Amino acid sequence: MNRFELLNKIQNILKDNLVICNIGLPSQELYKINDQPNFFYMLGSMGLSSSIGLGLSLSQTKQVISIDGDGSVLMNMNTLATIGNRAPSNYTLLIIDNGSYGSTGDQRTFTDENTSLKDIALGAGCKKVIECSGEETLNELSKAIEDKNNSYVIISKINSGNVKIDPIPLNPITIRDRFRKFIGIVKYL
C-alpha cells in the first residue's frame, strides 16, 4: 500500500474531522481524492503539521487529525514532547511512514534504517502510540477518534512511491479562509 491508497482508504474518517495535511504530495493527493473545506492543506512550513494540529486541537472541541510524514516529523521531533505532555484528547497525529522523502523524489529517510518514530514518541512522553501497517490504519484511526479520553500518535508503515498528480489549484488565502469559516471563525485580523 502506498500513501495515495492509504488516503483513499481513510477518507471517510478524515471528512468528518478537522484535518491538517502535510505539505507537498500528501496534500495534493488528499485534495484529488476528496477535497473538503475542513481540510487545511499546507503549502509551506514543512515539519509543522503536528504543531499546527496540536495548536488547533487546544483551541477547538472537534477532533483534529494531523497528517504528517516520516521526513517531516524527523525535522520537527521537538513537537512530540509537547504532544506527549500537553496534547488534548481530541488530537491525533497520523504519521504516514513510507521511509522516504516522497515529495522530493523518494530519497530514503532514517526510518528506513535504524530510527523508530514509535520509540521516539514514547520517549517524548506520548502514551498512546500505535505502530501499524497501512492495512490496519483504518481500524486504528477509527479507535483513536472514538476514544474521547486520550490523544494518539499513529505511525502507519507503508510502501514508498508516488502517483502523478497536479498541484492544488486553490491559493493559500482561499484554503485559510474556508477552513476558518468551517470552524466558525468569522472575524480575524
Ligand SMILES: [Mg+2]
Ligand atoms: Mg515519507
